Amino acid sequence: MRQPTDITPLTFLDYPHKAACILWYSGCNLRCPYCYNPDLALDKNPAIRDVIPFLRERRDFLDAVVISGGECTLNPDIRELCTRIKALGYLVKIDTNGSNPAVLHDLLDAGLIDYVAMDHKMPAARSWKIRGGVLFDRFSECMRLLTGSGINFEVRTTVHPMLLDEADILQMIRESVGLGYDQTYYLQYFFDAGKTLGNLPPPSRRYDRGLLDERSPLPIGYRNFPEDRFKY
Numbered sequence: 001m002r003q004p005t006d007i008t009p010l011t012f013l014d015y016p017h018k019a020a021c022i023l024w025y026s027g028c029n030l031r032c033p034y035c036y037n038p039d040l041a042l043d044k045n046p047a048i049r050d051v052i053p054f055l056r057e058r059r060d061f062l063d064a065v066v067i068s069g070g071e072c073t074l075n076p077d078i079r080e081l082c083t084r085i086k087a088l089g090y091l092v093k094i095d096t097n098g099s100n101p102a103v104l105h106d107l108l109d110a111g112l113i114d115y116v117a118m119d120h121k122m123p124a125a126r127s128w129k130i131r132g133g134v135l136f137d138r139f140s141e142c143m144r145l146l147t148g149s150g151i152n153f154e155v156r157t158t159v160h161p162m163l164l165d166e167a168d169i170l171q172m173i174r175e176s177v178g179l180g181y182d183q184t185y186y187l188q189y190f191f192d193a194g195k196t197l198g199n200l201p202p203p204s205r206r207y208d209r210g211l212l213d214e215r216s217p218l219p220i221g222y223r224n225f226p227e228d229r230f231k232y
């Protein structure tokens with residue numbers, strides 16, 4: 001079974017209201033300019049040890065396992081991985097870029113995932129071409145699967161003012177609503193790790209959150225925005 005390239009042993013932020021670990025799987029079919037872990041996306045990181053003993057040892061401390069990446073649905077062993085994690089009694093969450101409805105369908109159909117965080121990358125009119133199609137069409141299909149599945153999921157967008165302005169963001173939220181999404185829409189601020197796939201410069205302005213909140217048809221959850229940091 002394919003192994004992750006890294007493990008975050010404990011997080012309280014990545015599975016709602018649960019103590020979780022994160023398994024990081026290398027390789028991705030997208031090349032987002034803001035990607036802050038190029039080596040992971042480009043599949044340059046070596047795999048680590050067998051993850052199952054690690055999970056077996058922590059059953060008393062952790063509630064959930066987050067499978068992330070890269071794009072974790074590209075892992076040819078993801079079904080086996082989820083099956084083995086579920087057999088240990090964990091909840092399973094996957095983070096996906098919304099490009100792989102076939103695998104998502106398979107996992108949902110088998111009852112192997114409990115929560116999904118799915119990216120919406122770009123407005124439909126500017127969506128990226130990917131192998132065999134257009135990303136927005138795949139995202140739409142994933143949304144159809146998730147809204148019909150009955151499991152909890154969230155839609156989120158990483159934002160950088162050079163790539164997406166307020167009008168783009170509102171358009172993407174409206175597109176999600178049009179596809180049946182009716183929960184909080186999460187905006188994740190660009191993480192400036194110094195090196196990104198697209199060599200993005202630091203953001204030169206802040207977003208007008210008042211405007212976004214006023215015009216959004218859904219509540220917006222803001223993550224990692226600079227104006228929220230160090231507030232106590």
Ligand code: SF4
Nearest residue numbers: 028030032035070097
């Ligand atoms: S940000 Fe996510 S979807 Fe985009 S290239 Fe990086 S790993 Fe892939």
